[in-house]
Amino acid sequence: ETGVTQTPRHLVMGMTNKKSLKCEQHLGHNAMYWYKQSAKKPLELMFVYNFKEQTENNSVPSRFSPECPNSSHLFLHLHTLQPEDSALYLCASSQGPESTEAFFGQGTRLTVV
Amino acid sequence: GDSVTQMEGPVTLSEEAFLTINCTYTATGYPSLFWYVQYPGEGLQLLLKATKADDKGSNKGFEATYRKETTSFHLEKGSVQVSDSAVYFCALTIPYQGGSEKLVFGKGTKLTVNP
Numbered sequence: 001e002t003g004v005t006q007t008p009r010h011l012v013m014g015m016t017n018k019k020s021l022k023c024e025q026h027l028g029h030n031a032m033y034w035y036k037q038s039a040k041k042p043l044e045l046m047f048v049y050n051f052k053e054q055t056e057n058n059s060v061p062s063r064f065s066p067e068c069p070n071s072s073h074l075f076l077h078l079h080t081l082q083p084e085d086s087a088l089y090l091c092a093s094s095q096g097p098e099s100t101e102a103f104f105g106q107g108t109r110l111t112v113v
Numbered sequence: 114g115d116s117v118t119q120m121e122g123p124v125t126l127s128e129e130a131f132l133t134i135n136c137t138y139t140a141t142g143y144p145s146l147f148w149y150v151q152y153p154g155e156g157l158q159l160l161l162k163a164t165k166a167d168d169k170g171s172n173k174g175f176e177a178t179y180r181k182e183t184t185s186f187h188l189e190k191g192s193v194q195v196s197d198s199a200v201y202f203c204a205l206t207i208p209y210q211g212g213s214e215k216l217v218f219g220k221g222t223k224l225t226v227n228p
Contacts, residue, residue, distance in 0.1 A: 006156075033216070043202065043218040056215070090156055092216070101147075102206075102216055104156035 003027045006091050006105035013081065014113055021076040021108045023091030030095060032074040033102070034066060037088040049074060081112045115140045119203045119219035126193055126226050134188040134222050136177075136203035144205035146170075146179050146186040151200045151221070160188075160201070193226045200224070 004025045013019050023032065034046040048056035049068040063085075065077040074091055091105040120135040138144065145164045149157040161170030166181035175190045186203060203219040 004156075042220040045215065045217075048215065092157075101159055101162065104149075104158070106154075106156040 004091060004093055004103050004105040006089075006108050008108060009106065010109045010111075012111045012113060013078065015081060015083075017081075018077070018079040020078065021089055021091075021110075023074040023076075023093075023105055025072055025091075025093040025103070027093060027103060028095075029093035029103070030071060031093060032068060032071075033092040033094075034074065034076055035090040035092065037090055037107070039087075043090070047076075078110075081110075083112050086110055086112045115144070115205065115207050115217050117203050117205055117217055117219035119201075119222055121220075122200075122222040122224070124222060124224045126224070128195055128226055128228055129192045130226075132188070132190040132193045132197075132224070134201055134203075134224070136186045136188065136219060138184050138186065138203075138205050140184075140205055140207065142207070144207060146177070147204040147206070147216075148175070148177055148186070148188050149202040149204060149218075151202065153199070157202060193224070195226045195228055198224055198226045 007022045031050045033048050036044045036046055045058050046060045047066045052068050063080050067075040088107045088109050090107045092102040094102045116139045118137050147162045148160040150160045151157045160175055161172040163170040163179035166179050169178045177186050177188045179186055200221045200223045202221045204216050207215045
């Protein structure tokens with residue numbers, strides 16, 4: 001248990017569905033991140049939020065829409081995904097400038113059919 | 114730009130063998146360096162870290178030394194166990210505007226340890 005909880009752990013969705021991934025941390029961290037882990041690619045940073053403000057969108061397609069309502073929660077809204085979006089989506093959090101360690105959730109395994 | 118290069122896997126060893134996984138980096142400034150481990154079906158866990166040159170990070174028998182002169186952070190363990198089978202990621206952090214930090218990962222090296 002790392003203190004970062006992701007739900008659901010597994011998700012299967014059709015290309016016309018809309019779903020959301022949830023990430024929650026109660027570590028008092030200021031920064032939260034979404035990463036995508038595909039089978040044959042390195043970990044890809046998707047979005048960064050710092051104090052609820054988005055500080056990076058790493059050229060992610062608009063079918064992925066992040067939301068950070070507060071410092072403890074991060075969502076990734078999904079719509080009209082493609083099969084190539086199937087991957088493990090990892091959420092992470094860190095304190096920010098005074099801590100260089102990121103804590104990861106267990107990930108959501110997404111399959112787009 | 115900032116990047117991490119680690120040795121291609123997979124790596125297969127027998128129990129009690131010596132492990133080295135090479136990692137080199139390219140970065141402006143002075144990054145912090147990390148090794149993360151991912152066990153099957155899990156997210157990433159921090160294994161060890163070093164925040165400045167010549168620092169040695171260690172945990173669970175694993176060690177890595179921050180070598181500025183060779184821009185390297187190689188992971189070593191003297192005697193691996195079956196339970197060490199996992200994917201290992203080398204990473205560095207880059208300070209960000211606004212206080213957040215950006216983790217840059219290597220591609221990962223899959224280690225399998227056989228009994």
